[in-house]
Amino acid sequence: MLSMHGASVGYGNAPAVLREISLTVRPGRVLALTGSSGAGKTTLINAMAGLLRPRDGTVTVDGQPLRDRDHAVEQRIVLIPQDNGLAPILTAAENLQVALVADGVTPPGARRQTAAMLDLLGLAGQADQLVEELSGGQQQRTAVARGLALRGSVLLADEVTSELDAGNRQRVLELLHGEARRGAAVVFATHDPEVAAACEAELHLVEGRAEIIRD
Known part of the structure; x- marks a missing residue:
């Protein structure tokens, strides 16, 4: 608490x-x-x-x-910041995977969780796009996906x-x-x-x- x-x-x-x-x-x-x-x-x-x-x-x-x-x-304590905090030169999927692996998830597990979370946010089609290529709303949803994935x-x-x-x-x-x-x-x-x-x-x-x- x-x-x-x-x-x-x-x-x-x-x-x-x-x-x-x-x-x-x-x-x-x-x-x-x-x-x-x-x-x-x-x-x-x-x-x-x-x-x-x-x-x-x-x-x-x-x-x-x-x-x-x-x-x-x-x-x-997980933070989803207002400026999204994503690495613009990584893809949407890589942003999640890096965070999950740093949190102790195995690479295969990180890939599975990333795919599931991006799909949940309606971003399955943007998984392999660089963050800098995404719209502002897509970047926000990617940041939310990453924050939720960290549980x-x-x-x-x-x-x-x-x-x-x-x-x-x-x-x-x-x-x-x-x-x-x-x-x-x-x-x-x-x-x-x-x-x-x-x-x-x-x-x-x-x-x-x-x-x-x-x-």
Whole structure:
């Protein structure tokens, strides 16, 4: 379980972007993280992913302080970043396979899981295309496929439906809810009110602070 207690987060010497944030990401649920552009959604996701250390307060996983991104990976905290984080000179399939092999999956197993996951995201026909040749929406779905394939205990998804049409947006949302049913804790940063309404809980960021809309 991932928790934040009184956390303030910022960059360099600039004023804190987020102040006194407290939340708990519960297994088996999807938490929608909402707020206007610049409200701090990505900053909060990055703090939960171990990429940013809070200036004050704590971020803990299973009661232990989250040290950094390497520690987060060890604790099965999977991040699907807003910029997709894919290697553009690798194919869609290679991006998944590299991540799976690094996670301890055998190469044959990685190939099987990659094929199944890309098919699930409607990308079987793009498996051998370079990421740089894919559309923005196809890149987003590839990043989602990779994140889902890693089967984290916590899944952090940052605006991963912003370039998708209605059908693919619904497909991704259903898959994220499927991860929650598997027992993962899912945090989904989104600016789409319809997507947020489909989640079990919602945390809204405004002026650097968090308001619980639904819990």
